[in-house]
């Protein structure tokens with residue numbers, strides 16, 4: 001290590017000692033309701049940053065910087081970093097911790113309420129690409145990810161630490177217990193890849209569950225063509241409404257019992273055994289059923 005590297009290592013936030021020191025100095029108390037579990041492991045941070053494929057021409061949007069453990073590393077790897085933090089008590093801490101990183105801007109706000117398309121356009125217009133990189137607050141993981149995906153933001157990758165079980169559901173293939181409407185929604189927009197699992201011991205305070213880092217690479221276009229995206233997602237939701245029920249029973253409740261016989265024929269016409277469960281259907285099978293149902297007008 002040369003002198004510069006030693007100075008950088010000494011100021012790294014992601015160690016138990018330095019995190020406790022910062023928390024103590026500012027008298028910060030954790031709010032469980034905001035999902036505040038701060039990462040204290042440099043190796044995990046390195047894996048997150050490496051997965052994001054950043055370089056000085058790229059921008060990174062961080063959600064929930066906490067006291068800046070990940071933000072510091074993103075500032076080294078990316079050309080520009082914007083970090084959105086909801087807790088106003090953390091804003092002065094972040095300003096101090098990140099005072100040497102002049103390519104970082106901290107925005108105080110609730111990511112669920114911000115106009116992210118406008119924020120990305122404003123903050124990253126000179127960048128050749130933008131990725132979201134974050135250790136997400138677990139209580140709002142799914143709403144945040146669905147907002148990022150449904151708003152069709154111009155992102156390259158979304159690399160996030162989330163609850164392990166949720167990461168497994170996002171990456172699950174048809175046929176298993178983990179496969180559900182979240183898997184279909186995520187895989188419609190992205191190619192998911194599990195990067196690593198993370199024990200609960202690398203956080204202060206420790207959460208009750210283990211975590212995983214997942215990388216979602218945004219697709220240029222969805223892997224299936226559907227006539228109506230919103231209807232496709234309604235059909236997917238309906239197909240998983242009661243997991244133990246067959247696709248016929250779940251979709252029967254969606255289209256109305258009077259169409260049951262016609263529904264069976266429609267499923268057969270799509271090459272789907274009516275006795276199958278939703279959890280066995282692939283994206284292209286859901287697309288076929290969705291387009292066929294839309295054409296009937298049974299459930300507009």
Ligand SMILES: C[S@@+](CC[C@H](N)C(=O)[O-])C[C@H]1O[C@@H](n2cnc3c(N)ncnc32)[C@H](O)[C@@H]1O
Pocket residue numbers: 034035036037038039040063064065066067068069070084085086087090109110111112134135136137138140
């Ligand atoms: C799991 S902590 C991660 C902190 C830090 N990035 C780390 O890795 O140590 C989640 C952070 O998200 C913030 N947060 C929670 N809800 C938020 C929201 N709706 N918008 C923006 N930030 C939020 C919390 O205050 C907290 O700082």
